Amino acid sequence: MSFIADKQTLDDLQLLGKYNSASIFSLFNRVKTKGGEQLLDQMFLHPLTNEQAINNRSSIFRYFRDHAAEFPFQHDVISAMVAYLEENSEQSSMLSLVRMTRNRAMAMLTKDETYEREQQGLQASLLMLRECDQLLQRLERDALHTVTPWAAWAEKAGPVLRHPQAAAFLHMPANSELSLSQAAQLRYLVAGVWKEQLQALITATYELDVYIAVGTVAREKHFSFAVAHPRSANFFTATDVRHPRLDNGTPNSFGFSHESNVMFLTGANMAGKSTLMKASGILLYLAHMGFPVAARVLEFSVLDGIYSSVNVPDDLHKGYSHFYAEVLRVKTVAEAVSEEKRLFIIFDELFKGTNVKDAYDATLSVTTAFAGFTECFFIISTHIFEAGEALREVPSIRFVFLPTVMEGHVPRYTYKLQEGITTDRQGMIIIENEGILDML
Known part of the structure; x- marks a missing residue:
């Protein structure tokens, strides 16, 4: 059952409005990502109608009010990774190698930019994975990965970051160029093997963005x-x-x-x-x-x-x-x-x-x-x-x-x-x- 609040009510109370600096939405809109802003908008449009769901969400926001945190990711890196996942899909490592070989050849022969864009998308995805790995290590070190609201994010990150083939890429020197075979293998993993898991991880990251932003407002405003x-x-x-x-x-x-x-x-x-x-x-x-x-x-x-x-x-x-x-x-x-x-x-x-x-x-x-x-x-x-x-x-x-x-x-x-x-x-x-x- 949906919570009832018609346009007259929403306008009277100035609840909505990204571009209305006086709106209640704008008061809480401290998010760092486009996906986080979209999630915040959906929360405002669809209040909850179950007491357990309300209290559960409140407890998460309360945690981030009482435990100050900074959003640990770069929004442009997330955006680049999301764009790559939306544009690409891969079924096998062999097809990935064939595709990458063809794209590199076209780049050399005709100055086609497909291979360069592919490299940029993979580098962004790799940078995002490294940032996720650093966060997961901190959560595990501080024992926050199972007993706090961080656990929901850690649960989505673990299967990818602890995958047997992930270590080789996570331990590569930062900003090092991917060889053809490395690019092909990473493409297969990101756009194929891990794709659904990465999309779920991105969603959990957007949730984290909202939790931290709203918790920060609650702390500053003494809500x-x-x-x-x-x-x-x-x-x-x-x-x-x-x-x-x-x-x-x-x-x-x-x-x-x-x-x-x-x-x-x-x-x-x-x-x-x-x-x-x-x-x-x-x-x-x-x-x-x-x-x-x-x-x-x-x-x-x-x-x-x-x-x-x-x-x-x-x-x-x-x-x-x-x-x-x-x-x-x-x-x-x-x-x-x-x-x-x-x-x-x-x-x-x-x-x-x-x-x-x-x-x-x-x-x-x-x-x-x-x-x-x-x-x-x-x-x-x-x-x-x-x-x-x-x-x-x-x-x-x-x-x-x-x-x-x-x-x-x-x-x-x-x-x-x-x-x-x-x-x-x-x-x-x-x-x-x-x-x-x-x-x-």
Whole structure:
């Protein structure tokens, strides 16, 4: 079963985007290889839905957070070897010798470059094998090849590097030119005998690239790792959560359960509601990936997906107003919820595209209805604090707010959650402080 997170959610939370420097993907994209970047992208696109798989991946990242390591290979050497494996295949040592002899002859007679490219590909493959051999020797010397996450890589490297015919090539002087017979034999081994094993080793190397990169980010950012529980546990508890892009962000703690599945959030403009909601969504998404999270503690039961409604655009081509786009978004979530999926749902300012009376009635009705789906967790923010007062009789709703402290005529925001409902409204004060009315 795939984890659910549609484009609206991915955009709201700025999760993806290699070329978006503000994305969460970019935060973790410290990889050294193209294959590592592709693997990282796949991890972001496909969060995990099994608690054991999540916890297993987390334990690997945690190891590399706690045991600093540098990626031990040259990315250009890996790329050259990968290209050689993709372009070549060999069935026998005799055919390899015939092929190499023909290519060398063509190079001498017609200046054909095939033989030179072949030599370059083989030299790159040989250099990669030597780097792998050096790493494997270090792992064996330090007893890391069987008792740590390095073991998965060592398991792929061992059969090739300890092959009876490998020693002669590994012990050749560095940068020494391959004779025709040596080139033919190495071609047969690399493009024939070892090809599938080398491809598996390359994949393990890409994984190593991602593990080291993500572990490094976790160490530098002081991120922790979540503990995943089975779906049936139906809870989520987080301590000292902050947005992963804010190194000095104010931490907040909150949780959800079967008995308390809705967090009703109020606060003035600029009080930090949207940032808190985005931080919570990112937290849950990364947790399902097994990635480090910007929280001191996080334990959660596995969910089926996340929906958010933060920046819902209108649609000029379809003639949808902002309000109608909001309604359609709520309908999408309602359909998913009614299918008995376990979801984490964020609504930032429900129905802000309509008048206050309709927004009040709709917020009251929709929030009450969603509260009945106790297998799902909701964060719903609003400026209409009167709706919160009317919802106090719903037992599964927790009321929290982000306060504003007035220092004279200047608002100061603590960004720290408090229990209750706030009536703060500083919109006109901000407008007056900016001198807009005086300008007019």
